[in-house]
Amino acid sequence: MGTDRDYERLMRTEGPSVRQNTLAFNEGRYDSVARLDDYEALKSEARAIKEDAIERLPDLIEELREAVAEQGGHVYLADDAEDANDYIREVVAERDADRVVKSKSMTTEEIEVNEVLEADGVDVVETDLGEWVLQVADEAPSHIVAPAIHKSREGIADLLNERFDPDPPLETAEELTEFAREHLGELIESAEVGMTGANFIAADSGTIALVTSEGNARKSVAATDTHIAVAGVEKVVPSVADFAPFVELIGRSGTGQDITSYISLLSPSNQTPVVDFADDETPLSELDGDRDFHLVLIDNGRTAMREDDQLRETLYCIRCSACSNSCANFQSVGGHGFGGETYSGGIATGWEAGIEGLDTAAEFNDLCTGCSRCVDACPVEIDIPWINTVVRDRINRGADESAFDPLVDGLTPDEEDSGSPPLGKRFFGNFETVAKLGSATAPVSNWLADLGPNRWFMERALGVDRRRDLPEFRRETFREWAANRTSATAAVESVDSRVVVYPDLYTNHVRTERGKATVRTLEALGCEVVVPPVRSSGRAPLSQGMIRTATDHAEAVVATLSEYVAEGYDVVVVEPSDLAMFEREYERLLDSESDALSSVTDRTYEVLEYVYGLVTQRDAPVDRLTGPGDGHAEAGPDAGGTAAGGRSGDHPGVVYHSHCQQRTLDLEAHTVAVLEQLGYDVATTDVECCGMAGSFGYKTDYYEVSMDVGEQLRGQLDADGNRDRVPVASGTSCLEQIESLIARRPTHPVRLIEPGDR
Amino acid sequence: MFADALERVGVTLSRTSAATFEATITDAVDPPAVGVPLTGTPVSLAETPVSLDPTPAELRRATTGVTPASLAVADYGSVALPCRSDGAELVSLFVDRHVVVLDESAVTPDMETAFERFAESPSDSESQSGPESRILATGPSATADMGALVQGAHGPKDVTAILVED
Numbered sequence: 001m002g003t004d005r006d007y008e009r010l011m012r013t014e015g016p017s018v019r020q021n022t023l024a025f026n027e028g029r030y031d032s033v034a035r036l037d038d039y040e041a042l043k044s045e046a047r048a049i050k051e052d053a054i055e056r057l058p059d060l061i062e063e064l065r066e067a068v069a070e071q072g073g074h075v076y077l078a079d080d081a082e083d084a085n086d087y088i089r090e091v092v093a094e095r096d097a098d099r100v101v102k103s104k105s106m107t108t109e110e111i112e113v114n115e116v117l118e119a120d121g122v123d124v125v126e127t128d129l130g131e132w133v134l135q136v137a138d139e140a141p142s143h144i145v146a147p148a149i150h151k152s153r154e155g156i157a158d159l160l161n162e163r164f165d166p167d168p169p170l171e172t173a174e175e176l177t178e179f180a181r182e183h184l185g186e187l188i189e190s191a192e193v194g195m196t197g198a199n200f201i202a203a204d205s206g207t208i209a210l211v212t213s214e215g216n217a218r219k220s221v222a223a224t225d226t227h228i229a230v231a232g233v234e235k236v237v238p239s240v241a242d243f244a245p246f247v248e249l250i251g252r253s254g255t256g257q258d259i260t261s262y263i264s265l266l267s268p269s270n271q272t273p274v275v276d277f278a279d280d281e282t283p284l285s286e287l288d289g290d291r292d293f294h295l296v297l298i299d300n301g302r303t304a305m306r307e308d309d310q311l312r313e314t315l316y317c318i319r320c321s322a323c324s325n326s327c328a329n330f331q332s333v334g335g336h337g338f339g340g341e342t343y344s345g346g347i348a349t350g351w352e353a354g355i356e357g358l359d360t361a362a363e364f365n366d367l368c369t370g371c372s373r374c375v376d377a378c379p380v381e382i383d384i385p386w387i388n389t390v391v392r393d394r395i396n397r398g399a400d401e402s403a404f405d406p407l408v409d410g411l412t413p414d415e416e417d418s419g420s421p422p423l424g425k426r427f428f429g430n431f432e433t434v435a436k437l438g439s440a441t442a443p444v445s446n447w448l449a450d451l452g453p454n455r456w457f458m459e460r461a462l463g464v465d466r467r468r469d470l471p472e473f474r475r476e477t478f479r480e481w482a483a484n485r486t487s488a489t490a491a492v493e494s495v496d497s498r499v500v501v502y503p504d505l506y507t508n509h510v511r512t513e514r515g516k517a518t519v520r521t522l523e524a525l526g527c528e529v530v531v532p533p534v535r536s537s538g539r540a541p542l543s544q545g546m547i548r549t550a551t552d553h554a555e556a557v558v559a560t561l562s563e564y565v566a567e568g569y570d571v572v573v574v575e576p577s578d579l580a581m582f583e584r585e586y587e588r589l590l591d592s593e594s595d596a597l598s599s600v601t602d603r604t605y606e607v608l609e610y611v612y613g614l615v616t617q618r619d620a621p622v623d624r625l626t627g628p629g630d631g632h633a634e635a636g637p638d639a640g641g642t643a644a645g646g647r648s649g650d651h652p653g654v655v656y657h658s659h660c661q662q663r664t665l666d667l668e669a670h671t672v673a674v675l676e677q678l679g680y681d682v683a684t685t686d687v688e689c690c691g692m693a694g695s696f697g698y699k700t701d702y703y704e705v706s707m708d709v710g711e712q713l714r715g716q717l718d719a720d721g722n723r724d725r726v727p728v729a730s731g732t733s734c735l736e737q738i739e740s741l742i743a744r745r746p747t748h749p750v751r752l753i754e755p756g757d758r
Numbered sequence: 759m760f761a762d763a764l765e766r767v768g769v770t771l772s773r774t775s776a777a778t779f780e781a782t783i784t785d786a787v788d789p790p791a792v793g794v795p796l797t798g799t800p801v802s803l804a805e806t807p808v809s810l811d812p813t814p815a816e817l818r819r820a821t822t823g824v825t826p827a828s829l830a831v832a833d834y835g836s837v838a839l840p841c842r843s844d845g846a847e848l849v850s851l852f853v854d855r856h857v858v859v860l861d862e863s864a865v866t867p868d869m870e871t872a873f874e875r876f877a878e879s880p881s882d883s884e885s886q887s888g889p890e891s892r893i894l895a896t897g898p899s900a901t902a903d904m905g906a907l908v909q910g911a912h913g914p915k916d917v918t919a920i921l922v923e924d
Binding site: 279 | 794812814817818842851852870872873874876890891892897899901903905907908911
């Protein structure tokens with residue numbers, strides 16, 4: 001999908017503030033969730049509450065209506081934005097209100113109620129400081145929790161000084177906050193209507209929860225006599241007791257606070273007296289709490305999302321922003337780049353597809369690379385990459401079929417059955433065919449691909465950026481190599497493992513050396529190793545949203561591997577993105593109850609994870625592997641280059657960048673442990689993603705974003721203390737990205753440890 | 759644990775008994791101070807410099823507001839502020855300094871217990887037509903929207919908790 005968004009401008013103007021703030025949020029999140037007794041159990045509890053509530057939603061809404069009505073409040077169920085706005089206009093007009101003060105609410109952004117009320121001559125004031133800054137600046141939020149995250153303190157000071165001309169001019173965050181507090185405080189105290197969102201709503205009591213920190217939502221309700229709460233229907237849960245896990249998770253997941261300053265639990269019968277602040281006669285206790293309460297529940301596509309087996313999960317979202325903060329691409333471009341009409345970040349694809357439609361989601365959906373760093377961060381366990389994949393698949397199916405070039409169709413035989421993805425997507429998605437042809441005709445294919453006119457054609461027709469080096473196909477594939485050799489299993493009494501090394505596309509056709517190193521390593525540790533013909537994982541088509549094609553791959557892979565597993569083989573995978581495919585996405589593509597699938601995934605390991613198991617649990621002879629003092633006899637194209645020579649006694653240590661999906665699967669530690677056991681001094685990076693993310697970084701539309709994300713990794717690899725270390729990475733994409741970022745040649749960890757000629 | 763949590767979230771803790779309450783509260787407030795009845799505690803504001811049941815205008819002139827908490831969550835340092843017809847929500851909010859008074863028996867261990875209590879006894883105050891509204895407050899109001907974390911956004915800049923012990 002092409003895009004006309006100006007990422008370069010966003011990265012330059014908004015990226016630095018967005019990155020700085022999201023990284024701070026992430027750091028807070030890691031620290032804060034670590035303080036919980038059982039973070040995983042709390043997330044599962046929250047998830048279960050949402051699953052149940054969405055399942056029973058119609059009944060809960062009915063129960064809620066009754067509870068609110070019993071207390072004299074009103075519930076209005078609005079079909080869409082216009083319906084909601086008409087109702088709100090009516091309430092505001094009936095109150096004869098001159099001013100509506102608002103606390104932060106994404107749902108009111110969704111229905112654009114401010115514009116509607118302003119057209120009626122009502123003064124609408126955003127009182128959340130971030131939202132107010134944006135109202136003054138006439139800009140849209142760039143983050144669902146911290147709406148002005150893209151603005152620096154200096155930028156805010158300039159804006160307010162220009163607009164309000166305060167004397168002396170504002171400069172510090174304290175001065176800016178104090179000015180806003182005074183300015184907005186007066187506006188709040190003389191307003192008639194307070195409008196809020198609702199983070200959670202209890203069906204049995206009508207109680208709404210507002211999660212805030214500034215106190216503006218409290219003031220907007222307490223200082224006015226009419227409270228309008230606007231929320232999506234998905235916010236309803238059975239009872240106030242169900243709020244607890246969300247209250248514990250929402251702040252931690254978003255801005256990294258254990259809890260925000262205020263959780264307002266407001267019932268429709270809120271007794272707080274309605275006051276006129278000029279009144280110096282009547283004591284508070286003699287004023288009545290006669291406050292009108294209107295709960296406007298918005299459907300706006302949500303009922304259809306609830307019926308949609310793939311989009312339903314989106315409704316569990318509590319809008320915490322963890323998926324934005326944990327996303328490398330979001331950190332670079334912010335929500336103005338990675339976002340739709342209202343929502344931003346990874347989950348926005350689900351929201352925008354459900355509320356606005358596929359066209360809106362298509363504008364930013366490709367920024368999700370499926371790196372999966374948001375998966376562990378989501379407090380309600382939504383598989384956000386999967387939602388992005390599904391929506392991409394739907395966008396593809398809606399794409400214009402007349403745009404196909406029959407000449408290139410030969411390269412992309414797996415046309416999806418109804419509607420086809422755009423040509424570029426099919427090229428990347430059918431990389432298996434490309435790789436087979438590439439190896440069969442190497443090295444000629446490599447020379448041809450690199451010729452100027454061909455690169456021009458690839459960029460124009462397929463969207464492959466000219467600035468990227470193309471993968472270099474090997475004439476002899478990894479499998480051919482394995483078939484042509486006699487195995488050399490070392491006699492080891494304690495180990496009797498039989499292992500299938502999965503010949504993933506890249507290991508088989510491009511980075512064959514790491515496959516060979518895997519075989520040598522496992523054999524040295526006493527394993528009997530085979531490299532059978534197995535279909536490619538389907539990662540390539542899946543990342544282009546070609547679900548049908550990916551499913552074909554999944555079926556073939558599981559059929560083959562399950563036969564080996566039945567005969568007692570373990571499966572070792574070199575490429576982390578393929579391992580993640582087996583462990584995560586195959587459950588989606590295949591019947592998740594499938595015995596064949598679970599038999600395979602139960603016995604599948606990442607290569608260093610497997611080595612770790614052999615060494616720590618089965619006493620495999622680790623001394624047969626290469627440590628820092630041993631040195632390699634040979635140096636292949638993806639060996640460590642000059643620095644990785646490992647001259648005895650003065651090894652510079654390694655700096656390891658774990659693959660994003662590998663980290664989501666908690667498999668970074670195994671590699672680090674094996675390297676350390678062998679005596680390597682290991683430093684690690686902590687960037688979410690290298691930026692390449694499969695085909696993403698090859699695409700002309702995203703080359704700049706990919707390099708901006710990569711720049712963070714470069715900074716860490718070249719930082720003081722890391723500059724002389726051998727760069728090590730597990731993923732193909734990461735290795736390619738690192739090659740383009742720094743002068744040192746990176747290597748796969750198994751290349752570092754494979755037995756030398758001794 | 760409650761004391762540690764309060765310290766972490768930037769709330770000053772004063773421990774007192776019924777006998778020493780008057781001196782403690784006098785110390786804690788920055789005048790002019792207003793307040794509402796301290797329901798759920800064995801102490802009263804009657805003999806203190808805190809003006810009970812203020813008018814709205816008097817509240818606006820006040821620097822300190824004194825209100826009770828019906829419950830506290832030990833591991834978070836959170837206090838539950840009831841929103842009642844006495845105007846406690848206004849008195850705890852439209853001031854620069856909030857002084858919250860609670861009995862030690864109001865401290866519950868964790869969030870789950872607190873929300874079970876909220877759900878079980880939704881209306882634990884006087885004549886109510888429905889469940890009680892409340893604010894679970896943790897530390898002073900704060901914002902990070904102006905380029906750095908600032909304590910004291912729209913609400914109180916400064917919070918003191920007075921724990922009444924036997």
